[in-house]
Amino acid sequence: MAAVPQGTTATATRGPASAASSTIAISLPAALKESGIAALVMLGLCVPLVTLRSDADESGRLALYPRFGLTAIFCLAVFLARLGYLTLWGKEARAARRPASRGEAIKTVAAPRYTLTSVGLPVALGLAVVYPAVTTLINGGLSEARYWIDLGILVLTYVMLGWGLNIVVGLAGLLDLGYVAFYAVGAYTYAILSTTLHLSFWICLPLAGLFAATWGVLLGFPVLRLRGDYLAIVTLAFGEIIRLVLINWVDLTNGGAGISSIPRASFFGIPFDDEDNGFAAVFGLEFSPMHRIVFLFYLILALASLTSLVTTRLRRLPVGRAWEALREDEIACRSLGINTTTTKLTAFATGAMFGGLAGSFFAVRQGFVSPESFNFLESAIVLAIVVLGGMGSQIGVVIAAIAMIAGPEMLRNLGFLKSIFGESFDPNEYRLLIFGLAMVVMMIWRPRGLVSTREPTAFLKQRKSISSDLVKEGHG
Amino acid sequence: MCSRDGDESRRAKRKGLLLSHLPFAIGNLRVSTAIATKWLRCRSLAWFLKRRGRRAIASPLCPGERNQRMAVFVQQLINGLTLGAIYGLIAIGYTMVFGIIGMVNFAHGDLFMVSAFIALITFVLLTTVLGVGSIVLALLIVLIVGMLLTSLWGWTIERVAYRPLRGTFRLAPLISAIGVSIFLSNFVQVIQGARNKPTPPMIRDVIVLFEQGGYTVALAYKQLLIMIMTAVLLAAFWYVVQKTPLGRAQRACEQDQKMAALLGVDVDRTISLTFVMGAALAAVAGTMYLVYYGVVSFSDGFVPGVKAFTAAVLGGIGSLPGAVLGGVVIGLIETMWSAYFSIEYKDVAAFSILAITLIFMPQGLLGKPDVEKV
Numbered sequence: 001m002a003a004v005p006q007g008t009t010a011t012a013t014r015g016p017a018s019a020a021s022s023t024i025a026i027s028l029p030a031a032l033k034e035s036g037i038a039a040l041v042m043l044g045l046c047v048p049l050v051t052l053r054s055d056a057d058e059s060g061r062l063a064l065y066p067r068f069g070l071t072a073i074f075c076l077a078v079f080l081a082r083l084g085y086l087t088l089w090g091k092e093a094r095a096a097r098r099p100a101s102r103g104e105a106i107k108t109v110a111a112p113r114y115t116l117t118s119v120g121l122p123v124a125l126g127l128a129v130v131y132p133a134v135t136t137l138i139n140g141g142l143s144e145a146r147y148w149i150d151l152g153i154l155v156l157t158y159v160m161l162g163w164g165l166n167i168v169v170g171l172a173g174l175l176d177l178g179y180v181a182f183y184a185v186g187a188y189t190y191a192i193l194s195t196t197l198h199l200s201f202w203i204c205l206p207l208a209g210l211f212a213a214t215w216g217v218l219l220g221f222p223v224l225r226l227r228g229d230y231l232a233i234v235t236l237a238f239g240e241i242i243r244l245v246l247i248n249w250v251d252l253t254n255g256g257a258g259i260s261s262i263p264r265a266s267f268f269g270i271p272f273d274d275e276d277n278g279f280a281a282v283f284g285l286e287f288s289p290m291h292r293i294v295f296l297f298y299l300i301l302a303l304a305s306l307t308s309l310v311t312t313r314l315r316r317l318p319v320g321r322a323w324e325a326l327r328e329d330e331i332a333c334r335s336l337g338i339n340t341t342t343t344k345l346t347a348f349a350t351g352a353m354f355g356g357l358a359g360s361f362f363a364v365r366q367g368f369v370s371p372e373s374f375n376f377l378e379s380a381i382v383l384a385i386v387v388l389g390g391m392g393s394q395i396g397v398v399i400a401a402i403a404m405i406a407g408p409e410m411l412r413n414l415g416f417l418k419s420i421f422g423e424s425f426d427p428n429e430y431r432l433l434i435f436g437l438a439m440v441v442m443m444i445w446r447p448r449g450l451v452s453t454r455e456p457t458a459f460l461k462q463r464k465s466i467s468s469d470l471v472k473e474g475h476g
Numbered sequence: 477m478c479s480r481d482g483d484e485s486r487r488a489k490r491k492g493l494l495l496s497h498l499p500f501a502i503g504n505l506r507v508s509t510a511i512a513t514k515w516l517r518c519r520s521l522a523w524f525l526k527r528r529g530r531r532a533i534a535s536p537l538c539p540g541e542r543n544q545r546m547a548v549f550v551q552q553l554i555n556g557l558t559l560g561a562i563y564g565l566i567a568i569g570y571t572m573v574f575g576i577i578g579m580v581n582f583a584h585g586d587l588f589m590v591s592a593f594i595a596l597i598t599f600v601l602l603t604t605v606l607g608v609g610s611i612v613l614a615l616l617i618v619l620i621v622g623m624l625l626t627s628l629w630g631w632t633i634e635r636v637a638y639r640p641l642r643g644t645f646r647l648a649p650l651i652s653a654i655g656v657s658i659f660l661s662n663f664v665q666v667i668q669g670a671r672n673k674p675t676p677p678m679i680r681d682v683i684v685l686f687e688q689g690g691y692t693v694a695l696a697y698k699q700l701l702i703m704i705m706t707a708v709l710l711a712a713f714w715y716v717v718q719k720t721p722l723g724r725a726q727r728a729c730e731q732d733q734k735m736a737a738l739l740g741v742d743v744d745r746t747i748s749l750t751f752v753m754g755a756a757l758a759a760v761a762g763t764m765y766l767v768y769y770g771v772v773s774f775s776d777g778f779v780p781g782v783k784a785f786t787a788a789v790l791g792g793i794g795s796l797p798g799a800v801l802g803g804v805v806i807g808l809i810e811t812m813w814s815a816y817f818s819i820e821y822k823d824v825a826a827f828s829i830l831a832i833t834l835i836f837m838p839q840g841l842l843g844k845p846d847v848e849k850v
Contacts, residue, residue, distance in 0.1 A: 044628045048597040048621075049590065050667055062600050062673060175647050177654070222835045229580045229650050230834050233785060237827040240782070244827075248820040376778065380658055387651055433662040439655025443648045444640045 031086040039079035046071045120395035121308065128156070128301050132294050142290040149290075153297050153365065155405045157358055160304040162385040162397035164354030167311055169383065170392035171320065172347035173327030174224075175232040177379055178239025181219070182212040182352040184246060184374035186359025191259040191369045192252065201265040201364050205357060212356020213349040220348035224341050239379055246371040258370025265364045267295060296365055303361060307354045308394055314350070323347050324392075377432070384435045388442055404435065543689035550685070551693045552815045553808070558699040558768065560807025561706035564800035565761035566784035567791065568713065569754030575794030576730050576750050577642070582653035583633060585781015586660035587755055591626040591762030592772040593664055596673055598622065599766070611678055615767070622759040630755025634748055657777070665774040672773040679767065702764045706800060709760060713753065714796050726750060730794065779823065783810070786830040792843020801841060 051071045057063040135148040161183065168176045186208040193199045193207065223234045246253045253259065264272065272279045272292035279295075280287035314320040322343045326333050334340055363369050385404055389396030408431040566588050573581045598618045602608040608617070637656050641648045679701070682694040717723035725746045728736040737743045765780070766772055787806045791798025806826060814822040833840065 041628065041632060044625065045632060047625060048594050048601070049664070052597050052601065053668055054593075054597055054600060054673055055669060056671070056674075062596075062604075062675060064597065064600055064605065173647070175650060223831070226834060226838070228646055230789075230838065232647075232650060233580060233782075233789075234831050234834050236782070237830045241824050241827050241831075244821070244824045248818075248824075380654060383651075383654070384658075429666060430662075432658055433666060436655045436657070436659030436662060440637045440652050440659065443644075443652040443655070444637070 028087065031083055034086060035079045035083040038082040039075045042075045042078040043071065046074050050074060120398075124395065124398050125305065128152075132297055142288060142294070146290060146293060149293050149297050151406055151409055153293075153300055155401055156297070156300040156304050157362060157365075158382065158385060158401040158405050159398050160300065160307050160358045160361075161355065161382045162389065162401055163304065163307040163311060163394065164351050164358065165382050165386050166351075166389075166392065166394070166397055167314075167323075167354070168347050168351035169386050170390075171311070171315065171327065172323040172344060173228075173391075174344060174347065175228060175383075176235045176348070176351070177232050177376070177383065178219075178235035178237070178242075179351070179355055179382055180374045180376070180379040181235075181239040181242040182216060182355030183359040183362065183378070184242055184371070185212045185215050185352075186356030186361075187363040187369045187374070188246065188253060188259075188359075189356065190360035190363040191262050194263045195259060195261070198263075200269075201263070201360075202268065205360050208360035209353045209357045212359065213353035215356075216349040216352025217345060220345050220352075221341075224344040224348065236376065236379075239374075239376060243371050243374050246374070253371070256371060258368055258372075260368045262363055262367045262369070264292065264367065265296065265299065296361075300361055300365075303357055307357075310350075310354075312394065319343065319346055327392075381432075381435065384439050387439055390446075404431075404438075544691040547686070547688035547691040547693045548815070551691075552811050554693075554695055554699060556808035556811030557804060558702050558807070559811060560787075560804035561702045561800070562761050562764055562768070562803070563780065563784045563787045563806050564706055564803025565709065565757050565764070566780060567787040567799035567803045568710070568757050568796055570785050570788040571791070571793055571795065571799040572717075572726075572750050572754050574788065576726055577638075577649075577747055579638070579649045580653065580785065581638075581751075581754070582650060582781075583637075583656035583660060584754065584758060585779075585784065586657045586777035587626065587630060587633070588758040588762050588765070588780060588784075589772070589774065589777030590629055590660055590664060591622050591755075591759035592766050592776065593668060593673075593762075593774075594625050594759070595619075595622045595763040595766050596675060596772055599675065599678075615678065615763070619760065619763050622763050623756040626755045626759035626762070627752045630751045630758070631748055634751040638751075639744065639747075657781075661774050661777055668774065670774060672771050674771045675766065677770055698764075698767050702768060705760060705764060709757060710796060710800050713757070716753075717796060722746070722749060782830070783826050786826060786833070789830065789838075790833050790840055792840030795840070795842040798840055798842035 051068060052064045052066055054062050054064055131152055132145070132149050135145040135152075136142050139145040139148065161179070165176065165179045168174050168179070189208040189211045190201065190204040193204050194201070199207075219235075219238050223231055223238075226234060247256050249255070266272065267279050270277065270279050270282055272289075272295065274280060274287040278287065279285075279291055285291070315324070322333070322338050323346075325336075325338065326340060326343055330340060333343075362373075366373075381404070385397060385400045388404065389398070389400035566584065569584050569587075570581060573579065573584070595618050598621045599614060602614045602617060608614045633656055637652045638649050641652055679696070679698040682696045683700070685693045685695055687693070715723075717726060725736065725741045726749075728739070728741050729743055729746050733743050736746075765776075783806055784803065787802035788799050789802070790805060791800070791802030806829065809829065810822050810826055813825045817825075
C-alpha cells in the first residue's frame with residue numbers, strides 16, 4: 001500500500017501551489033485550511049472506489065467490503081503532505097521557479113568538461129562487462145547466479161529498447177506510442193524464419209533489423225506529416241493493429257498460442273550443447289547450460305552498446321543535428337530547408353531497426369513468442385523509461401531501466417517489506433502504478449528527465465549548454 | 477446477436493473478455509503472458525466452435541436464409557446505434573478538451589472506466605445494503621452520484637497533472653496524460669481487484685419490433701435509454717456551449733487564451749469546468765456501459781477510450797455534434813463489421829479508421845481546418 005498514498009500526495013501537492021500567484025508566505029491557519037480542503041477532495045475521490053471493495057461472495061454475487069481505515073490513511077497522508085508542502089518546502093520551490101516562469105533573460109552556462117554521459121557510459125559498460133563474473137563470485141557458482149544474470153539480460157533488453165526509442169522520442173521529438181510493434185516484427189521475423197526456413201540466428205538478426213526498419217518506413221511514411229499528438233495516437237493504433245493481426249493471422253503466426261520451440265542461438269555456429277562439437281567440448285570446458293545464458297548476456301550487451309554507439313555517432317552527423325533541430329522547432333526547420341518528412345523517416349526507421357534487433361534477441365532468448373508480449377503496456381514501459389531517463393540522455397535511460405525493471409525485483413526479495421505489508425505483498429503489482437505516477441511527477445517536476453542537459457552538438461567557438469527549463473519547445 | 481436474455485449475458489461476457497485482451501497491468505509479465513496465452517487459446521477455440529456452429533445451424537449470415545436478412549440488418553443497426561451513443565458520450569469529453577487546450581486527454585478512457593466502477597459500487601450499495609427496491613430510482617441516484625464523483629476525479633486530474641504543464645513543451649501534457657491513464661487503470665486494479673465485476677441485469681424488458689422468418693427484432697429498453705440519454709445530453713451541452721456565458725468563455729479560450737484572459741475570462745476556471753463537463757459525460761457513459769453490458773473490469777477503459785477518440789477525430793475535433801456523429805459511425809462500422817465480416821478484426825477496423833481519418837481527413841466530418849500558427 002505504501003506507494004499509493006505517497007505517490008498520490010506527491011502529485012496532489014503540485015498543482016495548486018504552482019498555480020498560486022501570490023508570493024507571500026502562507027500563514028499557518030490558511031495552510032491548515034488548504035490542507036483540509038485537499039484532504040476533503042481526497043475523501044471525495046476515495047469514497048466509493050477505495051472505501052468499498054466489490055468482490056464476488058460465495059454465491060457469485062457482488063458484495064461490498066468496507067475499508068474505512070485505508071480511506072482514513074489516504075486522507076491523512078494527503079493532509080500531511082499538503083501541509084508540509086505549504087509550510088516547509090513549498091516556498092523555496094516557488095522561489096526557485098520564479099525566474100523561469102517570468103521568462104528572464106536566458107542564461108547560458110558553460111558545459112562541464114565531463115558530463116554524466118561521457119563519464120557514466122564507460123563506467124556503466126565496464127560494470128556490465130564484469131557483472132556476470134561478480135554475480136558468480138557473490139553467489140558462489142555459475143548456476144547459482146542464474147537469477148541475477150537473467151535479470152541483467154532483462155534490464156539490458158529494456159536499455160536497448162529505451163535507446164532505440166530515444167532516437168525517435170528523445171532526439172527527433174516524435175512521440176511513438178507503438179514502438180513495441182517493431183519489437184514484435186523483429187521477434188516474429190526470427191521466430192518464423194527460424195522455424196520454417198531453418199535460418200540461423202546470425203542471418204536472421206540483420207534481417208530482423210532490416211525488416212523492422214522497412215516497417216518503420218512503411219508505417220511512418222503516411223503519418224509523419226501529422227502533428228505531434230496525432231502522430232502519437234496513430235502510432236498507438238498501428239501498434240495495436242500489428243498485435244491484433246498477430247493474434248488473428250493464425251496460419252502465419254499460430255495466433256494467440258504463439259510460436260514455441262524457436263531454435264536457440266549458437267556461438268557463431270557452435271551450438272551450446274553437450275555433444276562433441278558443442279561449445280563446451282570445443283573450448284575444453286565442462287558442459288554447463290549456463291554458458292548459453294552468459295553468452296546471451298554478452299550478446300545483448302553488445303547489441304545495446306551498438307545502439308548507443310550508433311546513436312552518439314549519428315548525433316554528430318548532419319542527420320542527427322537535423323533531428324535535434326526538428327525537435328526544437330519544426331516550422332523553423334522547414335523554413336531553413338530541412339526536409340522534415342525524410343528527417344523524421346530516418347529517425348523512425350533507425351529507431352525501428354534497433355527495436356527489431358531487440359525483438360529478435362527476445363525471441364531467441366525466450367524460445368517462445370506470443371502476441372501478448374507485445375501489448376501497449378510494453379510500449380508504455382519503454383516510453384516511461386525514456387521519459388524518466390531524460391529524453392535524449394543515454395545514461396539516463398540506463399538508470400531509469402535499472403530503477404524500473406530491476407527495482408521491483410529487488411524489492412520483492414526484501415523480507416522486511418513482507419512483515420510490514422503482509423505475506424501477499426508483491427511489489428510487482430505496484431510497478432505500473434509507480435510507472436504512471438512517475439511519468440506525471442517527472443513531467444511536472446523536470447520535464448527533461450532526471451539527467452538532462454541540452455548540450456548542443458553544433459556550436460561556435462565555445463560549447464554552451466542551456467539549462468533545460470529555460471528552453472521552450474516548438475511544435476513537435 | 478439479438479437482444480434476447482441468454483444471448484445478452486453471453487455477449488456481455490464476451491465483451492468483457494474481449495476488453496481484457498490487454499492485461500493492462502498484471503505485475504509479473506511472465507505469469508501474465510502465460511495466463512493470457514492459455515486463456516486466449518481457450519477463447520479462440522470457443523469462438524471458433526461457436527462461429528462454426530452458428531454458420532452450420534441457424535446462421536443469419538448463411539445465404540440460405542435470405543428471408544431474415546432485413547431483420548438481422550435492423551437488429552445490427554439498433555445495436556450499433558447503442559454502441560455508438562456510448563462512444564459519442566465519451567468522445568464529447570475528448571473533443572471539448574482538445575478544442576480548448578489542444579491536448580489529447582489520454583486518461584479520458586480510464587476516467588470512463590473509473591466512473592463505471594463508481595456506478596457499480598453505488599448500485600450494489602443501493603440495492604443490497606440500503607435496500608432500494610426501484611431500479612429506476614437506484615439508477616437515477618447512481619447517475620447523479622457517478623457524475624458528481626467522476627467530475628471530482630476529472631477536476632483533480634486536470635489540477636494535479638495538466639495545469640502545471642501549461643506552457644511547457646507540447647508533448648509534456650500528453651506524456652503526463654499517459655501516466656495518468658496507466659495510474660488510473662492500475663490504481664483500480666490494486667484497489668478493486670483484477671477480476672471482472674459482473675452485476676445482475678438491471679433492465680431486462682425489450683420491445684419486440686417485428687419478426688421476419690423466425691428472427692425477432694427487438695429494441696431493449698436499455699438501448700432506448702442510452703440513445704435518448706445521449707440525444708438529451710448532446711442537446712443540453714450544445715446549448716451550454718452555444719448560449720451560456722460559460723460556453724462563450726469556452727469558445728473564447730478555444731480561439732485565443734491570452735486574449736480571453738485580457739478580456740476578463742478566467743481561463744483556468746474555464747478549462748477546469750471543461751474537464752468537469754467531460755468527466756460528467758464520461759460518468760453517464762460509464763453508467764450506461766454498466767447497464768448495457770453488466771460487467772466491468774479495470775482494463776475496460778483503454779479500447780473504448782481509443783475508439784471514442786477515433787469518433788472525436790472522425791466527427792471533427794472540437795465539434796460536439798461531430799463527436800456523437802463520429803461515435804455513431806464508429807459504433808455502426810464496428811457492429812456491422814463483426815456481423816458481416818469478422819469479429820476478430822473489428823478492433824483492427826476501428827483502429828484503421830482512426831489512422832485513415834487522421835492521415836487523409838484530419839479536420840473530420842464537421843470540424844474546421846487546422847491552421848498552423850507560429
